[in-house]
Amino acid sequence: xxxxxxxxxxxxxxxxxxxxxxxxxxxxxxxxxxxxxxxxxxxxxxxxxxxxxxxxxxxxxxxxxxxxxxxxxxxxxxxxxxxxxxxxxxxxxxxxxxxxxxxxxxxxxxxxxxxxxxxxxxxxxxxxxxxxxxxxxxxxxxxxxxxxxxxxxxxxxxxxxxxxxxxxxxxxxxxxxxxxxxxxxxxxxxxxxxxxxxxxxxx
Numbered sequence: 001x002x003x004x005x006x007x008x009x010x011x012x013x014x015x016x017x018x019x020x021x022x023x024x025x026x027x028x029x030x031x032x033x034x035x036x037x038x039x040x041x042x043x044x045x046x047x048x049x050x051x052x053x054x055x056x057x058x059x060x061x062x063x064x065x066x067x068x069x070x071x072x073x074x075x076x077x078x079x080x081x082x083x084x085x086x087x088x089x090x091x092x093x094x095x096x097x098x099x100x101x102x103x104x105x106x107x108x109x110x111x112x113x114x115x116x117x118x119x120x121x122x123x124x125x126x127x128x129x130x131x132x133x134x135x136x137x138x139x140x141x142x143x144x145x146x147x148x149x150x151x152x153x154x155x156x157x158x159x160x161x162x163x164x165x166x167x168x169x170x171x172x173x174x175x176x177x178x179x180x181x182x183x184x185x186x187x188x189x190x191x192x193x194x195x196x197x198x199x200x201x202x203x
Contacts, residue, residue: 038181038182039184039186042179042181042182042184042186043186043188045139045179045186046139046177046179046186046187046188047188049115049138049139049177049188050175050177050188050189050190051190052138053103053138053175053177053190053192054190054191054192055192056087056089056101056103056192057083057085057087057103057173057192057194058192058193058194058195059087059088059195060075060076060085060086060087060169060194060195060196061075061085061086061087061088061098061196062075062167062169062196063075063086063098064086065077065084065085065086065100066100066120072166073166073167074164074165074166074167075167075168075169076149076163076169076170076194077163077164078147078149078162078163078173079147079161079162079163080145080146080147080148080161080162081104081105081145081146081147082102082103082104082105082147083102083103083104083147083163083173084100084101084102084103085100085101085169086098086099086100086101087099087101089101089119097121099119099120099121100119100120101117101118101119101120102117102118102120103115103116103117103138104116104118105142105145106135106137113140113141113142113143114137114138114139114140114141114142115137115138115139115140115142115145115177116135116136116137116138117135117136117138118134118135118136119136139177139179140179141179141180141181142177142178142179143178143179143180143185144176144177144178145175145176145177145178146175146176147173147174147175148160148161148173148174148175149161149162149163149170149172149173150170150171150172150173150174151163151165151170151171152171152197153165153168157171159174169194169196169197170194170197171193171194171197172191172192172193172194172197173191173192173194174189174190174191174192175189175190176188176189176190177189177190
């Protein structure tokens with residue numbers, strides 16, 4: 001018998017419908033997995049920036065900043081949007097050096113604000129003995145950055161929005177970093193306990 005019977009046509013159409021539905025489900029799941037993978041990558045990027053800051057700040061040295069004066073010797077200075085301190089940083093294979101580090105928001109171009117780090121080369125430990133380097137972008141697309149500083153000298157110990165205490169490091173620094181990627185917000189909280197907070201120096 002030539003041609004297809006009606007039943008054959010209906011079965012064929014039904015199979016095509018099932019295959020199309022399965023393909024739509026598969027494509028939907030693939031898009032969902034890609035979105036989840038991208039979101040995970042973005043969150044890991046923000047978390048990595050926070051862990052880097054935690055490590056850097058925790059190693060702050062009780063040494064005068066270059067902007068210190070005889071009447072106002074500062075070991076660490078900052079407010080909610082930036083912080084600066086001295087720390088020993090790796091500068092090559094198995095080598096390190098003292099650097100004055102400033103972490104702050106900078107212009108990130110089309111991506112918006114960027115969290116940037118400037119390292120000043122120290123020429124000794126005296127105030128004013130530092131030479132700036134070019135800013136290095138840590139992460140772009142930053143929508144908000146907030147630092148807070150723990151003062152153990154207060155009763156009870158309190159978190160302050162800024163730090164300018166002479167010859168004293170805060171006991172800890174905590175911060176929240178918020179970044180926007182593809183229209184979605186990603187945040188990471190950091191906490192750095194300063195290793196040398198309890199060992200002030202006389203210089």
